[in-house]
Amino acid sequence: MPVNETLSQYSDWSYTTTVVVYVLAMIFFLVEQAFGKRGVRAAERTRERQLAGVGAGSASTTSSRESGTGASGSTTPPARTRIERIGRMGAALTILGAALHLAAFVLRGLATSRFPMGNMYEYIMAITLVTVIAWLVMMARHPIRHLSAFMLLPVVILMFVGGTMLYAVAAPVQPALQSYWLVIHVSAAAVGSGIFLVPGVASILYLIRSAYDRDPVKFGKLAPKLPSAEVLDRVAYRTTVFAFPVFTFGILCGAVWAEAAWGRFWGWDPKETVAFVAWVIYAAYLHSRATAGWRGTRAATINVVGFAATVFNLFFVNLVSTGLHSYAGVS
Structure with missing residues (x-):
């Protein structure tokens, strides 16, 4: 079947944009890694806020007002630090990059009307997509968000090599x-x-x-x-x-x-x-x-x-x- 050049071009653009988004996410994560608190401490603070919310139910109305808690016993969590917000922005960029990454993979398959793993360029695209998704899953389960720059570094290197030296024009397998x-x-x-x-x-x-x-x-x-x-x-x-x-x-x-x-x-x-x-x-x-x-x-x-x-x-x-x-x- 003939190759859809338009979809192929969209796939290439999505691929390039993905690399740029991952690099931006790395910058945010490096800022969090360099200047922020450890992920373990952040998780401990979250647990402390949850415990404080549970124990706030026994406080008096006056104490609740002074401490910022409502009548239901819930406590207003402290505002996130600037570094924590930067880390969350990096996570959001990573999710955006994963969505663009998936779009590049799907569009490549639609453009060639075949399963898009017929050459090294497509294979690297698939491997790095799996890596990012796996990291996002582990990041949601463990306090390792600030380490994402170390994980994205080999992903970006692989995608750069795949998109330059190993790039293959969309064609039938x-x-x-x-x-x-x-x-x-x-x-x-x-x-x-x-x-x-x-x-x-x-x-x-x-x-x-x-x-x-x-x-x-x-x-x-x-x-x-x-x-x-x-x-x-x-x-x-x-x-x-x-x-x-x-x-x-x-x-x-x-x-x-x-x-x-x-x-x-x-x-x-x-x-x-x-x-x-x-x-x-x-x-x-x-x-x-x-x-x-x-x-x-x-x-x-x-x-x-x-x-x-x-x-x-x-x-x-x-x-x-x-x-x-x-x-x-x-x-």
């Missing part, structure tokens, strides 16, 4: 990828790899925080503003637990597709080999994390190695090595 397995296998691989970026960054920050806890001289300016090592470990573990079975499913589907397309389930192609190595690393992380003697720094180090293997598989294997998975779409 090549015959080798015209299969329903493209939707199943590549989607699972993209979701798993995208979520794996979150525990990778969280584990790096965990190592920084734990090094500071052992020796306050190390990372004296950055580490005190990070959440506790327990929070970072929890974020890394929970996201890995979710991503690992999805990534496993993607590998299994790839083996089934390989048997249908090439007549064998596994051939130690470079892409297959590195994906298997990454799978083994993350399996070792989950095993070590579940074993009391390997929690903490050792487990986080394994997760960082898995993160490095994922990035290596994304770029080096697709762009440098030659194999049956060489579908980068880069001339």
Whole structure:
């Protein structure tokens, strides 16, 4: 089918705008990280306000008026500081960027009348979208909003590289990828790899925080503003637990597709080999994390190695090595 050039152009504009919005969000988050209170303290203040609201019901009417509480016993929360408002603006920009990001992905598919994962540009678009969505979910559950700049940095770098050096003009997919397995296998691989970026960054920050806890001289300016090592470990573990079975499913589907397309389930192609190595690393992380003697720094180090293997598989294997998975779409 012919490509809809108008929708393709809208997709490119949405993609570029997304990068700009993410960069602006990073600036807001960096301001909050540099000048604001730690996210843990902000969460503690919220809990204190809630407890104060519960206990205000026993106060007298006069005391309620003096303290700013109403007759119902609820208390008026203190005004947010300027830095907190900046952090919330950064979160709002991230949500806006995610919406534009999704629009760019959908418009690309509509423009080409196919599933938009036929080349490296589209694949990176999908991976980074999954990463941002996963981070927004974790940000809503844990006091890690002020760390968003660290998470958005690899997203912006990947999108910049994808939109410049790896950009591919919208076109029909090549015959080798015209299969329903493209939707199943590549989607699972993209979701798993995208979520794996979150525990990778969280584990790096965990190592920084734990090094500071052992020796306050190390990372004296950055580490005190990070959440506790327990929070970072929890974020890394929970996201890995979710991503690992999805990534496993993607590998299994790839083996089934390989048997249908090439007549064998596994051939130690470079892409297959590195994906298997990454799978083994993350399996070792989950095993070590579940074993009391390997929690903490050792487990986080394994997760960082898995993160490095994922990035290596994304770029080096697709762009440098030659194999049956060489579908980068880069001339």
